[in-house]
Amino acid sequence: MSRKIRGQPKVLIVDDEPDLLELLELTLSRMGLDTSRAENVTEAIRLLDKESFDLCLTDMRLPDGDGLRVVEHINQKGLDVPVAVITAYGSAENAVAALKAGAFDYLAKPVALEQLRALVKQALKVPEKPQPTSSYQLLGESPAMMQVRSLIERLAKSQAPVFINGESGSGKELAARMIHSGGPRAELPFIAVNCGAIPENLMESEFFGYRKGSFTGAEADRDGFFQAANGGTLFLDEVADLPLAMQVKLLRTIQEKKVRKVGSTQEEPVDVRIVSATHKKLATLVESGEFRQDLYYRLHVIELAMPSLREMREDIPLIAHAILAKLSRGTPAQLDPEALSALERYPFPGNVRELENILERGLSLAGDPLRITSDDLHLTPIADEAEAALNAGEKWPLQDYLDRVERMAINEALEKTRYNRTAAAKLLGITFRAMRYRMERLGIK
Ligand SMILES: Nc1ncnc2c1ncn2[C@@H]1O[C@H](COP(=O)(O)OP(=O)(O)OP(=O)(O)O)[C@@H](O)[C@H]1O
Numbered sequence: 001m002s003r004k005i006r007g008q009p010k011v012l013i014v015d016d017e018p019d020l021l022e023l024l025e026l027t028l029s030r031m032g033l034d035t036s037r038a039e040n041v042t043e044a045i046r047l048l049d050k051e052s053f054d055l056c057l058t059d060m061r062l063p064d065g066d067g068l069r070v071v072e073h074i075n076q077k078g079l080d081v082p083v084a085v086i087t088a089y090g091s092a093e094n095a096v097a098a099l100k101a102g103a104f105d106y107l108a109k110p111v112a113l114e115q116l117r118a119l120v121k122q123a124l125k126v127p128e129k130p131q132p133t134s135s136y137q138l139l140g141e142s143p144a145m146m147q148v149r150s151l152i153e154r155l156a157k158s159q160a161p162v163f164i165n166g167e168s169g170s171g172k173e174l175a176a177r178m179i180h181s182g183g184p185r186a187e188l189p190f191i192a193v194n195c196g197a198i199p200e201n202l203m204e205s206e207f208f209g210y211r212k213g214s215f216t217g218a219e220a221d222r223d224g225f226f227q228a229a230n231g232g233t234l235f236l237d238e239v240a241d242l243p244l245a246m247q248v249k250l251l252r253t254i255q256e257k258k259v260r261k262v263g264s265t266q267e268e269p270v271d272v273r274i275v276s277a278t279h280k281k282l283a284t285l286v287e288s289g290e291f292r293q294d295l296y297y298r299l300h301v302i303e304l305a306m307p308s309l310r311e312m313r314e315d316i317p318l319i320a321h322a323i324l325a326k327l328s329r330g331t332p333a334q335l336d337p338e339a340l341s342a343l344e345r346y347p348f349p350g351n352v353r354e355l356e357n358i359l360e361r362g363l364s365l366a367g368d369p370l371r372i373t374s375d376d377l378h379l380t381p382i383a384d385e386a387e388a389a390l391n392a393g394e395k396w397p398l399q400d401y402l403d404r405v406e407r408m409a410i411n412e413a414l415e416k417t418r419y420n421r422t423a424a425a426k427l428l429g430i431t432f433r434a435m436r437y438r439m440e441r442l443g444i445k
């Protein structure tokens with residue numbers, strides 16, 4: 001059933017405050033839109049079921065219930081209507097609940113007209129499904145990956161900050177690019193910044209730019225990441241690695257939507273959507289005081305958790321074949337059944353990136369360029385054995401089982417850090433002393 005009748009786009013406004021209603025209707029009609037109004041949840045649902053709309057804006061507090069019910073109705077019925085909510089000033093939980101229920105964005109009261117117009121334009125211009133022309137695709141048909149893709153699709157339409165968490169190599173950057181390229185900012189820049197890779201003394205000028213002469217070597221005015229990303233998306237990768245001093249400045253910029261170049265007295269407005277990512281547990285860093293709580297709340301409006309490859313094992317064959325197809329010029333190489341089953345058992349601490357590396361190496365080592373055997377893969381025996389022991393072993397006595405888990409984690413960390421015990425301890429989130437003690441107890445050499 002096609003619900004859309006082309007012509008003037010129609011917007012359903014659900015609100016019971018006469019002033020706000022008037023403001024919304026006036027603004028939307030000036031944009032050439034047709035509006036209908038409902039003053040409560042029941043009426044809204046009745047209209048949604050009867051007519052077709054291109055957009056729905058709903059207040060959260062309505063005389064006969066919660067605006068969330070309108071959002072839920074639209075989603076449960078699978079109606080093809082983007083919906084945004086209007087929330088009371090400072091009620092961030094409401095906004096988050098609405099986004100989780102399927103709203104594509106929210107407006108905070110008092111409603112800023114500029115923001116309202118931007119939101120409406122976006123909702124009406126964004127295609128219903130992200131175009132498959134986007135070259136960034138997270139592969140996988142497992143429930144975990146399907147869920148991630150559907151969340152990404154919704155997040156792409158919203159302007160809310162997204163925080164992506166996931167193990168290294170699990171596709172965080174790819175997800176960030178999909179969020180950008182599936183949304184209204186797609187044609188504008190996507191700037192990825194590795195927050196851990198910028199020397200601390202250069203951070204401010206890298207992020208905000210500088211004026212000519214503001215320090216030795218500043219021979220001309222230069223834009224920073226914020227200006228470069230203007231209108232588009234700024235991806236703050238490894239955001240946990242931002243030094244505290246920089247966190248303060250970043251928070252200010254995000255709140256005020258203005259930047260000041262180093263050495264300048266003037267501020268310039270910037271409009272960027274922030275997507276951030278880290279493989280670390282940011283909440284833990286907030287607890288230990290290494291990450292500012294206020295910035296955390298700003299960035300962490302919506303969390304996108306990337307599954308590890310272990311949590312989507314059934315996708316290993318599919319992803320492996322896609323990687324092999326990409327690596328080969330003509331006919332893609334095939335994996336021996338044995339090689340495939342070895343991959344399916346392997347724990348992949350480095351996730352899809354590790355799978356890519358393993359296959360690339362396998363391909364270059366294979367005697368027959370069209371056939372990869374399990375020997376060609378050179379899967380690290382330690383991890384493989386540990387994994388096998390984990391799966392094969394009994395879960396009791398509990399202490400033995402826990403020891404095996406611990407041994408596996410430590411071995412993996414050691415391997416990943418090329419047997420640097422200090423770095424491995426850091427990765428595991430324990431002190432060097434605790435690391436030494438545990439290695440001794442478990443007899444790890
Ligand atoms: N589900 C997937 N389907 C296809 N390719 C994927 C998938 N997940 C990750 N990749 C690929 O794996 C590689 C690593 O992904 P990406 O750089 O996005 O990971 P990351 O989480 O940012 O890793 P890190 O924490 O190490 O920065 C990329 O080449 C990416 O294309």
Ligand SMILES: [Mg+2]
Pocket residue numbers: 172173237
């Ligand atoms: Mg990354």
